[in-house]
Amino acid sequence: MGPEEFRRAAHELVDWVADYRLRAAGLPVRSTVPPGAVARALPASAPEEPETVEDLIADLDRVVLPGVTHMQHPSNFAWFPSNASLSSVLGDIAASGIGALGITWQSAPALTEVEQVVCDWARQLCGLSAGWHGTIGDGASTATLVALLVARERASAGSQRRGGLQAEGAPLTVYCSAEAHSSVAKAALLAGYGAANLRMVPVRHPGREMDTGVLAELMKDDVAGGYRPAAVVATSGTTSATAFDPLTEVCDVAGEHGAYVHVDAAMAGSAMLLPECRHLFDGIEGAGSLCWNPHKWLGSVLETSLLYVKEPGELVSVMATDPSYLRSAQDGSVVQYRDWGLPLGRRFRALRLWSLLRLEGAAAIRARLRRDLENAQRLASLIPEAQGWELVAPVKLQTLCVRHRPVGLSSEEDLDRHTLAWCEAVNASGAAHVTPAQLDGHWVVRVSIGAEPTEWSHVEALWDLMQQKAGEGAH
């Protein structure tokens, strides 16, 4: 496709995007298609001859949009805010349009250096010290894997350069809160530690944060038993209940045994932009690495995940290779991001965050985050006053864990069924979307406030809808 044909097509497409965002609020939040419907609506094979952009846009309307749960809908309270601010979309358009290739500094110095600069902008906005050095990856799962690979090589003094983990003597152990994200267990398993060497530390109530007293005991017992504690993954803002592990204590305990500390702040990291929230992250400076996803609440388009490390040299020692065709005169004097993570090549990821921060400005972003926190507190103040409703966990940020207990319900199993039923009724209405999750083995409903267009009126409408559906289900 030539540039002039692109120009015409792209004008049409960006109008379609703008129109979609304008009308998203009128669409059912949750996708309405059954399994297989999208696949069946498409041809079985690629076309031999070119189609037009009008064909493509028609299929976006006919096939794609009905098959999407609208994350940019003001009444989307599901999973976590996955905002794709249009200011960030612009940066991504520039990235794809330029089509630069990041495999060495030389292949696109700006791709590397804008990434350095933007990571540093984000660091400053979070009030993190200048000791942190950032890079952009695809998500928190990958960041945790990278961190646990670094921890593995640290604890084994570089086993991968010798006989690998399989040649090691004392088994390495990993610790995380019992409410840590499933990606922590996945990363520990993929990194080769083994499920038997992953310790899920129980949480304290009511805050649901890691019990560092138990962590200390587990580590002590492990060391006595011939194990080597390699890493603690602490969570700042768990997925289910937004619990914050006490980082100062975690780092102290880990430090006694020389274990590496990685902080998973994937969702909640955006709260570091607000000085009044930073106490939740007290102690973070003692960690070795931290991950925060601006592609969640902050508003960058997806696959913008920040991994900050304290010792880039250690990271590079685990990740670096040095093939001839990538060498250039500047090696050594510049950052080579291929040696900071799993992939070799990367697209111009930094532009998404660069355009977001520049076109919104930090003040407006902070104001939006505060709006969401206020909406969450406002809803949280209504729930305990309503008959049968309860908050199942403290509301630390913008997510509420909610349950409705009808009068006369006899068992916890019935309560679970009731919870899932009214949750499904809310979602089936198309007017809003929330997700169920388990806490202490029982179902709750998560209300995650923070889609970019969500105002109090939308939260209020959700609360009405929840009461209506739960009330109907109770009869």
Place this chain on the structure above:
Amino acid sequence: MGPEEFRRAAHELVDWVADYRLRAAGLPVRSTVPPGAVARALPASAPEEPETVEDLIADLDRVVLPGVTHMQHPSNFAWFPSNASLSSVLGDIAASGIGALGITWQSAPALTEVEQVVCDWARQLCGLSAGWHGTIGDGASTATLVALLVARERASAGSQRRGGLQAEGAPLTVYCSAEAHSSVAKAALLAGYGAANLRMVPVRHPGREMDTGVLAELMKDDVAGGYRPAAVVATSGTTSATAFDPLTEVCDVAGEHGAYVHVDAAMAGSAMLLPECRHLFDGIEGAGSLCWNPHKWLGSVLETSLLYVKEPGELVSVMATDPSYLRSAQDGSVVQYRDWGLPLGRRFRALRLWSLLRLEGAAAIRARLRRDLENAQRLASLIPEAQGWELVAPVKLQTLCVRHRPVGLSSEEDLDRHTLAWCEAVNASGAAHVTPAQLDGHWVVRVSIGAEPTEWSHVEALWDLMQQKAGEGAH
């Protein structure tokens, strides 16, 4: 940013993109900035107040473009073609604009099912059997890591669910060609096998493919020595010299010891679209997985890497987790791509490839690939006829490995210096870009033909430039 503000800004930006593509041919191919210049040209902190899209575009011109090696330039012959066809850019604009979140099938059925459909379209275009099931990842490095994790768990009967690789007895071994991409060694090390258990199999000459006789001996010796051969990574199209490992033989040898076979066809996989090239991949059906990057020669924007597996169930058994907040009624009846790789969430990656295939059509893509093969053969026919010039490896596809040996040059070290010097002179001219690489410990220059706008006239101009610069360097 609201939809109407986006509309205005996006129109301006896509015009800028179209204009950039029009004028790219007039820019110096290689970035002209010294280390640190881009970073210094940007403010030290994020702005508090919003800037305008005009500010952003001005900085794209002032800071970003001079700091980019133009992969979309017709005289770019460096690394590998990293095409970002404008037809694919359109799909990416739609993806960012929709802002869907792929973490479960339910969160965006279309995101999952278009990915299934497009992977199958691509499979058919390559003449691969219906036994292959595809998914889209970020690149070949990640795909190889995933494959070696699957192989590790296969050979250890699921060690990660027990004590991990560290609890295993017989060490697992991995095999690849000595000319395999550095990402294979990186993946083997990260997967925990250890450098001591990675066998680099020597290559045969002149084709530089893996010597499967030696592979068989190595495996036999390893088994006799108490090792367990876990995986062979075969390369279809090596980075330096486009060598093709003999897949039938590789699979036969691996099969004797129950070792898993992964095929890295990252760059050359696009050649499978051409029936006349498929003989290079003979035997591929015997492998367990294969990776091919449509974000290279084929023209998709970056981070569109296809991983095909024969046994999705085996992949899922290694990658799956099952957290409560991701469960939905459709689990079990649909594909959950979060269990097919490292990341949990994904953007709408399939649209990039969907729009490329639909807006170009398969026939035009094949014609473009054939154009590049013809240009490579045409240049290959000129080189041996020119005084002092030689082809250092057979030209299997669109990459040539070239050297110029001036009369009277006394040593191989002098030849290396001469090679690097004229390569740098070509690149410093700004008129074209090529990359040096090592073969058998000595430098050659790779001419990788296949940027989307590259016609014979550009290749001819490069050849003139090479002769000029090498001639000047010889005096």
